[in-house]
Amino acid sequence: MLPKVLKNFNLFVDGRGYAGRVQEVTLPKLALKTEEFQMGGLDTPVQIDVGMEKLESEFTLSEYDPFVIKMFGIADNSFLPIPFRGVAEPIVDKLDEVLDRVGLRDAISNGQIAFTLRGGLGDEIENKTIPVVVHYEGSVIELDFGQWKAGENAPLRIRLALRYYRLTMNGEELVEIDVDNRVRKFNGDDQIGIGRLF
Secondary structure: OOOOOOEEEEEEOOOOOOOOOOEEEEEOOOOOOEEEEEEOOOOOOOEEEEOOOOOEEEEEOOOOOOOHOOOOOOOOOOOOOHHHHOOOHHHHHHHHHHHHHHHHHHHEOOOOEEEEEEEEEEOOOOEEEEEEEEEEEEEEEEEEEOOOOOOOOOOOEEEEEEEEEEEOOOEEEEHHHOOOOEOOOOOOOOOHHHHOOE
């Protein structure tokens, strides 16, 4: 059986499409944090799940995009951090004024920026395309403007710190990780479950 090949994809940043401008995307690596544990009666140590490693992602655009550049650090609380923590009304009014001025009011959703990838895996045997959707929310934590050379492209590489991640294939939700709400679901099974009660 032949492997399924990524036929195409597109990136959406807060609803704005980047078809023809997104070069590549590095999806978050999912890795557990573990600690070694060995008590009496165990022949070897075992690894105990103590959470997950941080979620990060990168993507590269073929141009310097002002919309994305303006997002740097804002959702990561480096610009007017108070409003993302629940604030007094006068400060919220001031934030709205600033966001309107820099054109970012719609780019902020609970302190995080929404990113969506849509692609299709080609199944050559069944002659069909399987839709793949990746949705995550996070903060722009690094802008790499690269090198300039006359007559060449000047790509922009963006690194993100994520707080939410969801992977859906063919309409089936395979992974959902919601850091703030302590959700870690794989195939619908919440691996944290009762841990949220503490």
